[in-house]
Amino acid sequence: MRIDAVGRTDLPDQQREALRSAVRWEWFTIGYTTVTIVLIALVVGGSQAMKTAWVEDMLSLIPQISFLLALLFIRRRPTRAFPYGLHRVMGVGHLVAGVALLTIGGSLAVESVVGLVKAEHPAIGTVRVFGATVWLGWFMVAVMALVVVGPFFYGHAKAKLAPVLHNKVLYADADMAKADWTTTVASIVGVLGVGIGLWWLDGVAALFISAGIVWDGIKNARTAILDLIDQRARTQDDSGAHPLIGRIVQRLEELPWVDEAAVRMRDMGQVFHVEAFVVPRRRKVRVRELDEARRAVAEIDWKMQDVSIVVVPALPKEATNESVVA
């Protein structure tokens, strides 16, 4: 464990291994998705649902690319110019991914609604394979049935790694991959609908897929913005306040010279920035005691990247001083 003047800067073995694994999965996903994009391009035809699923596939690359790019930055140590390190790059990448999903998903949704209102009948012709004339729709169904399997594997693998690394980009990425099969099934339903003469089923499927993209965009942009404007640190799935806040309060109040303690903790993206306020029992506090308190907090968890202890006469209201937070 390495604790320097302000906090921890090393990764424990478990996190180091998880990070290596996450990087491998992200590269695998990029490779897999590239193959599916090429496969779908071969059969995309006149189906709006297929086109939407295709664009969704391309958009699904953004979280992986922003994760890998952000990693290059967050590994750098703090400097005088960037005294908090570059951890927020992860949040910026998350925001960019969210906004991209939101805008492109929105324009696809508008496109499919316009198509439905104008009653545009999707045209799907035939192709000639080995001397036989085959409807292109069958190839669309075949390709989509093939590509449906991948996201199950990498989605669940990343979902296991995200909590270990406390990484919201990875969590969101895994979440989207796990829901990806709905997109694939919707596009198959759309194409088969066109096959039996129900032209509108294609537009409805496209609308369903684009609504999913918009929803992913809203979720991602919202999570990223809330962290960038420094809401109280929450768990990686955003389900509640992070339990570490309570553990810090508890740890500080165990110290004999501390009367009460409260914490402001923000999520820098994968690591935390902690400001702990302590009210001492007596009027004098030793430098050694303060340094021990800081060290004690940093030792609680690897995510304690940046810890400052502030001695105050009374706790600020906005700081949390419960030992169990939910």
Next chain:
Amino acid sequence: MRPRIVSALAVAATLALALTGCGIPADPDGSLDRITGGVLRAGASPSGNLVMVDGDEVSGVLPEVIEDFAAARDARVEWTVDSEEDLVDDLASGRLDVAVGGMTAQTPWAEQVSVTRAYPELPGANGADVVILLPMGENGLQAAIEGFLDEEVG
């Protein structure tokens, strides 16, 4: 993984072939059903040897293909001779079932009407990507015509 993909594709292709006979793809507006044993409303716009118009007589390579296609479906052809733009309008508003002329795969009308695959092997096409125009999304009719052309020239 690769042999599995190939075999999956093969299964899908076989399945597709088996199901092609079962009325998939179908026409949203039932064009092919209406034409079979009835009337095929065809539009023609003159273009070199492909489509020739002499008074009410329409002849050439493409009208012949349409006549043969209709004959194979016990249908009679009713010809309308007009400009390309008017033919496209008629297709879009459901007054025509097919239109032929010198249109190629690069035709700008693809926004308003369905365009078949290109048949550069047609006699008189001189290697140009000759296509036939259809009402948008009448996929049953398109599959039937493309299948017929594949048999004839492919």
